[in-house]
Amino acid sequence: MEKKENFVEQITSRDEDFSQWYTDICLKAELSDYSSVKGCMVVRPLGTALWENITKVVDDRLKATGHQNVMMPLLIPERLLLKEAEHVEGFAPEVAWVTAGGDTELSERLAIRPTSEVLFCEHFQKIIHSYRDLPVLYNQWVSVMRWEKTTRPFLRTTEFFWQEGHTCHVDYEDADREALEILDMYVDVCENILAIPVVSGVKSESEKFAGAVKTYTNETLMYDGKALQITTSHHLGDNFGKAFNINYLDKNGDSKFVNTTSWAITTRAIGGMIMVHSDDRGLVLPPRIAPVQVNIVPISQHQEGVLDKAYELKEQLSQDVTVQVDASDKKPGWKFSESEMRGFPIRIEIGPRDIAEQTLVVVRRDTLEKTTIKWDDQLNENIKALLDDIHNNMFNVAKERQDKRTRTATTKEEFAKMIEEGGFVIAPWSGDLAVEEQIKEETGATSRCLSFENVDADLTGVKDLWNGQDAKYLMHWAKAY
Secondary structure (H helix, E strand, O other): OHHHHHHHOOOOOOOOOHHHHHHHHHHHOOOEEEOOOOOOEEEOHHHHHHHHHHHHHHHHHHHHOOOEEOOOOOEEEHHHHOOOHHHHHHHHHHOEEEEEEOOEEEEEEEEEOOOOHHHHHHHHHHHOOEHHHOOEEEEEEEEEEOOOOOOEOOOEOOEEEEEEEEEEEOOHHHHHHHHHHHHHHHHHHHHHOOOOOOEEEEOOOOOOOOOOOEEEEEEEEOOOOOEEEEEEEEEEEOHHHHHOOOEEEOOOOOEEEOEEEEEEEEOHHHHHHHHHHOEOOEOOOOOOOOOOOEEEEEOOOOOOOHHHHHHHHHHHHOOOOOEEEOOOOOOHHHHHHHHHHOOOOEEEEEOHHHHHHOEEEEEEOOOOOEEEEEOOOOHHHHHHHHHHHHHHHHHHHHHHHHHHOEEEOOOHHHHHHHHHHOOEEEEEEOOOHHHHHHHHHHHOOEEEEEEHHHOOOOOOOOEOOOOOOEOOEEEEEEOEO
16 A cells, blocks of 8 residues: 555646646656657657557548548648748748758758648649549648647647648538538547547637638637647638649639648647546546556466466457456556556456456546456446446546536626636627737637537627627637647
8 A cells, every 4th residue: 555655646736736747647657758859759658559549540530531541741842831821921930940951951941841731732733633633632640840939748749740631622612511520520539539528619810720711629628727729620711722723623614723621630639638537646548548448457466376367357358348467566556556547447356256256346447436246248248338437427527527617707807817717718709809819918818719509699789898899709718728
């Protein structure tokens, strides 16, 4: 017991110092480590396994809807990056440049991709000629680089990993359909895989992606009350089509510019998952994304037959779930703490008494509730049902917390107080960018989205809390990561 307590004490309490707690989780649970490159992280096996599982879930969904994976270059010539003015202006402060190759200075700087719209568009211009070539539905899995001033593992790093989808369509409506369908796919991944509740909506003009006509977003609240933009889907209109001369002949033989989209989910989702679900004992992993769903801990494993039974149990459960046996020579209390630190959804303890009675001690990570169940033909079904119950409980706990911290402000003073307390604040807004800047300067909050639920809100007679003008939008506001 003493070792278990010492092990857990390595994590700062999330209620005392949330930022340090988060860093402790990333390091102590061995998700990531620091590298010698400022702002870049080493993603360790557990962190990599989580990303691989997210990759598989998203990749399967994309391929099922006709999207194809491609691989674009890492480097972008400066002249190419400059072709879409609004786009390059938005990314200019974050671009890392290659200026020499070996001992030779380059005649043109090469940008390390901060995103790949221009690379895709250069290629699209070559392959699209007719309406018969559309839609083009491409995706790639890569890392990108953005020179961030303040970094934090997974949430914001100089280099991060993502998928970036890029598609071309015959018209505005078809591109908009694509952008919204992708957003819905991300909602499904967030809520039904990561157990993270989201608010879906549209970004304001100042918060949208550089070069987009619309940015659709999924926003969620972390345990500390700050918001996180966990996924986005951008409708780029024909902005890039015009900038890169991507035109095609329609059915009537008329030349038209394509409409494009881009969208992404990143390793930031892992950071969000940590901040929503984990606790002072370590990670709490959603069962449907956990690399190990069941961790078997043999008790008195030196006794004859105990390890054999543990591996027999693993073989049975492995037909339906992912399982590992902790056969290390550490004491059981230490193994329990490690299991909790790494967030395995279910821990099963099996010792001589359990074997004799054909029972198993089952501990769920989300609540730490311990029960004894029978080791019989129904075991696999019971474990699968328990994993589903854990997922549902994790989602419901996060949703209840988010709902409780989503409030509506009716005065400027109330707005400022709610923002300081944390959470989403819903408030009417005239759409005046000066108000958006003032709110950010005075409260630290940004507009997160106009939620789809509030798009058609009746704002007759409702005024902007900050400038008294007629309100056009009912926005979600929050401090954010």
